[in-house]
Amino acid sequence: MKVSMNIDVHHLTRVEGHGNIHVKVADGKLVEAKWEVVETPRFFEAILRGKPHELAPFLTSRICGICSIGHTLASLRAIERAMHVEVPPTPQQLRLLAKHGETLASHCLHIFFLAAPDLLNVDSVIPLTQSHPAIVNIALRLKSLGNDMCDLIAGRTTHPVSIVVGGLSKAPEKKQLQAIRQRIQDCLGDIETTAKVFKTLSLPDFVRETEFVSLKADGSYPWIGGDLISTDGVVKPEDEYLAMTNEYTVDFSTSKHAKLSRNSFAVGALARFNNNYAFLYKQAKETADAFGLVPVNHNPYMNNIAQLVESQHVMLESIDIIDELLDSPLTDIRAPYKVVAGEGVGAVEVPRGILYHNYIIDDKGAITKANCIIPTTQNNANIHYDLADLVKQEVKLGRTDGEITKLCEMLVRAYDPCISCSVH
Amino acid sequence: MKYLGIQPQKIKIGVFDFTCCEGCQLQLANKEDSLIDFLSLVEVINFREVSSARGQDYEIALIEGSISRSDEVERLKKIRAKAKVLVALGTCACYGGVNSLKNKYPLDDVVKTVYGGLKVETLPVRRVSEVVKVDLEIPGCPVSKSEVEHIVVSLVTGDQVKFPKYPVCVECKQKLNTCVVDLGQICLGPITRAGCGAVCTTGKTSCLGCRGPAEAPNYGPLFEVLHDNGHTDSAIRERLGFYNAFSEVLKNES
Numbered sequence: 001m002k003v004s005m006n007i008d009v010h011h012l013t014r015v016e017g018h019g020n021i022h023v024k025v026a027d028g029k030l031v032e033a034k035w036e037v038v039e040t041p042r043f044f045e046a047i048l049r050g051k052p053h054e055l056a057p058f059l060t061s062r063i064c065g066i067c068s069i070g071h072t073l074a075s076l077r078a079i080e081r082a083m084h085v086e087v088p089p090t091p092q093q094l095r096l097l098a099k100h101g102e103t104l105a106s107h108c109l110h111i112f113f114l115a116a117p118d119l120l121n122v123d124s125v126i127p128l129t130q131s132h133p134a135i136v137n138i139a140l141r142l143k144s145l146g147n148d149m150c151d152l153i154a155g156r157t158t159h160p161v162s163i164v165v166g167g168l169s170k171a172p173e174k175k176q177l178q179a180i181r182q183r184i185q186d187c188l189g190d191i192e193t194t195a196k197v198f199k200t201l202s203l204p205d206f207v208r209e210t211e212f213v214s215l216k217a218d219g220s221y222p223w224i225g226g227d228l229i230s231t232d233g234v235v236k237p238e239d240e241y242l243a244m245t246n247e248y249t250v251d252f253s254t255s256k257h258a259k260l261s262r263n264s265f266a267v268g269a270l271a272r273f274n275n276n277y278a279f280l281y282k283q284a285k286e287t288a289d290a291f292g293l294v295p296v297n298h299n300p301y302m303n304n305i306a307q308l309v310e311s312q313h314v315m316l317e318s319i320d321i322i323d324e325l326l327d328s329p330l331t332d333i334r335a336p337y338k339v340v341a342g343e344g345v346g347a348v349e350v351p352r353g354i355l356y357h358n359y360i361i362d363d364k365g366a367i368t369k370a371n372c373i374i375p376t377t378q379n380n381a382n383i384h385y386d387l388a389d390l391v392k393q394e395v396k397l398g399r400t401d402g403e404i405t406k407l408c409e410m411l412v413r414a415y416d417p418c419i420s421c422s423v424h
Numbered sequence: 425m426k427y428l429g430i431q432p433q434k435i436k437i438g439v440f441d442f443t444c445c446e447g448c449q450l451q452l453a454n455k456e457d458s459l460i461d462f463l464s465l466v467e468v469i470n471f472r473e474v475s476s477a478r479g480q481d482y483e484i485a486l487i488e489g490s491i492s493r494s495d496e497v498e499r500l501k502k503i504r505a506k507a508k509v510l511v512a513l514g515t516c517a518c519y520g521g522v523n524s525l526k527n528k529y530p531l532d533d534v535v536k537t538v539y540g541g542l543k544v545e546t547l548p549v550r551r552v553s554e555v556v557k558v559d560l561e562i563p564g565c566p567v568s569k570s571e572v573e574h575i576v577v578s579l580v581t582g583d584q585v586k587f588p589k590y591p592v593c594v595e596c597k598q599k600l601n602t603c604v605v606d607l608g609q610i611c612l613g614p615i616t617r618a619g620c621g622a623v624c625t626t627g628k629t630s631c632l633g634c635r636g637p638a639e640a641p642n643y644g645p646l647f648e649v650l651h652d653n654g655h656t657d658s659a660i661r662e663r664l665g666f667y668n669a670f671s672e673v674l675k676n677e678s
Contacts, residue, residue: 013476016446040443040493041544046534047525052662058632059666062522065447065566113453113474124475126468129460136460144456155627157454158447158566162627169628249542420446 003028005401007391011038012412014114014124016066017419021408023391030395033388035380035412037255039423048370053079053339053361054165060357060372061159064421066109068159069102069150070350074357074372077225077346079165082361085337090328091167092224094153097321098163099223099348100314101149105157106351107269107307108146110416111194112139115304118410119201135197138190142311145180145187149318152176167334174326181322184315191312195287198308203301204407208389210298210382211262212271213244215349221272221279221313223349229275231296232261238347241356245373255422257381258373264381267353268415269306270297284313300386301414307351339365352376352418376422379415386411435580438470438482439513440503442496443523443549444489447566448514449473455569462573465580483508484579487558490516490523491550504556509579512552513572515565515634515667522565523549524668551668560585565634565667568620588618589639592631596622604630610655610663615641615670636669643673 007023018039024031044063048056057075061068073095080087087095112135113125122128129136147157152172154160162169215222216229228236228244236244247256259265273280273288277295280288288294288309293302341363348355353375360369390411394404439449453459453474469479485507491497504510515521526534527548535544552558562575578585588594592613596603604611604625612633613625624631650660664670 011472013472013478014474016473040496041538041546042443042492042523043526043534043538043546046529046537047522049537052659055662055666058629059522059525062445062447062565065445065450068445068447109450109453117476123477124468124471126463126475129463140456140459143454147454147456155629156623158450160627161624161629164629249539251542254544420441420444 005404007401007405007408009405009409012409014117015413015417015419016421017417017423019412019417019419021387021412023387023404023408025391025395028395030388030392033384033391034252035384035387037253037380037419037423039254039419041254041423044424045370045372048359048367051367053359053365053367056359056367057163057165058159063372063374063424064418065158066106066418067102067350067352067355067421069098069154069157069163070348070355071357072160072163073099073224074346074348074350074355076163076165077348078344078357078359079361080344081346082342082344082359083337083340084342085166086335087167088332088335090171090325090330091333093321093325094168094171094333095163096223097318098150098153098160100318100321101146101153102157103146103314103351104311105143105146105150107311108139108143111304111307111311112136112143114416115410115413118406118413119203135194138194142187142190145183148183149180152180164334166337169334171330171333174330177322177325181319184318188312188315191287191308191315194308195290198305199290203299203304204410205299206301206390206393206411207298208300208386211260211265212274212296213260213265213267213378214272214275214354215347217276217279221276221317225347228347228354230260230265231274234260239345241345241347241358241373245356245378247373247377253380255380255419256377257384258378259381264385265378266300266382266415267375267378268303269310269351270300270303271353272349273297273306273309280309281313281316283316284309287312300411303414303416307416339363350375352416353378372424374418374422374424376415376417376419379417380422383412383415383417434465434467435484436469436479436482437466437484437486437576438479438503438507439468439473439486440470440488440499441473442487442489442500442517443492444514444516444521446473446488448488448564449486451566451569451572455573458573462576466576480506482506484576485510486513487511487517487552488513490520491552491555492523492547493545494547497555500552500555509559510556512558512561514567515563515669517552518561518563518669519636520549520551520668522667525665563617563635563669564620571619590618591638591641592616592618592620592622592625592635594618595620596625599626601625602628604628605649605653608653610650610660612663614646615643630663632663632666633669634667637672
């Protein structure tokens, strides 16, 4: 057994934003394991005050460069619920399609660019362009498919332009939808190839039982709005998100922590999978089964596989959505609305987990109060406590400092943290 | 990539982020069809979001984000000392970006609003050029990947870097879009520097001016038209202030 060690990872690489890992072991006992977020805050909740509501989605999309469509949709849902705006079915479907594009692009960015280099023992995806060109080509093809779906519906992937209060400002043409449908169909085999490759790689074996929080399915795998659920049996309506998150500040992190039934909980692909497995497409379930991934799975590293399963699911669902859209006239893309005072909550499942926006709007349409709770914020405490248990387990197994450091880095990466987003 | 059978020396690049959403550096990993070719031209030796390699001998430093904490000031100065060419990447780096909206409030008020009683250090938001010398500014929220690639290739080959002087309005007209000002919106396209391909107005939403002023912007007539369309001064100023990219005209007006 190891007697003492110090791990000090300053500005962890291959994650979005700035976070540090500190671990101290003395006399064979864990003294400290800390997940420290040092990102510079931007104070979005403070700067939203007084802003015209119609600018809020454009402003809050800038919270995150990776899930800006998710932020836009949560912002719009909060506004539309506050003002009782009924979004017609066609733009609702198109928005979901844009979200699926973002989920696909973001999951693929994580699986291939951020996580895979650890499993293949390289610094980044760049050397893989030489050693594993086929898998890099799949990565680029899937990621660009996701981005192009977003570009088509939202006008732009990072910081969308045409998703607006009431619906969309512009609809795609049917021939464009048909072309993207064909590309999705052509890429389904890429998921199967990726699954085969990942099955030859081994993910770390680590389990810490925790609580998983996500939207609750109502007929289909949930993405936008609805009740909230946890694997410990908590169910709450969307409006009671504060009771589901219980945010608190800690002095070693500029990102807050959250808790529910235990000292921490997790959100993200694995949480959605654990709560809503029954609503996945059959092929996506088969992919999960092939990895032995069954709900409720408590190995955080399996989030990588849950992301692959969800990538397949959103591709299959996108094909069905496009088929429905092709049968509709693609008109009626934006509802007119009247500005009224009110309060609204918008809960949206973005790639890294459930995201909440909550605004109070005055009778002039200006935002008077805003609150945004980010998936990574909700994961911080879970990462923090996972680190402690992981180090204890690996110290007992007698691993080297280098091996434990890498496992700690891989653990944080498995959550695909969006740190600047969490320190909005 | 070889030229006349000779492998050219790759230029070493570092990418660094400060107060921002990291969306601009993400653009470097997008545009997948040209990514491999682009990577063959440069050697990425420090790019925390993408790679664990942390080389210090970069020639070009791409800086994303605005500066809003004392440790950021120190880190930026160190990077400036090492880099031959320092590029401000994106609207936050060039103008302060949406983060600058914080500067309208007392700092203790924004900290209290977000963190309650927790003490969190923050400084008024500054653009990169307010802290160190900047050699080149590439605006955009986010930056246009094709523009960044074009500029980096220009730097590598020693070509002159050129930006359009005309406004977004020209690119928008070339796309035969319906004018969003005629649709009743406040659009800054007539005064904002082109180069984005009029992406927002093509999506039928107004330009918020992320690329900053075009050369000799014609402010007066735009404001006149917007006033005639019934828009208030405060609504126009709200949009001019969105990215802090039109601070000069806002100062003159106030």
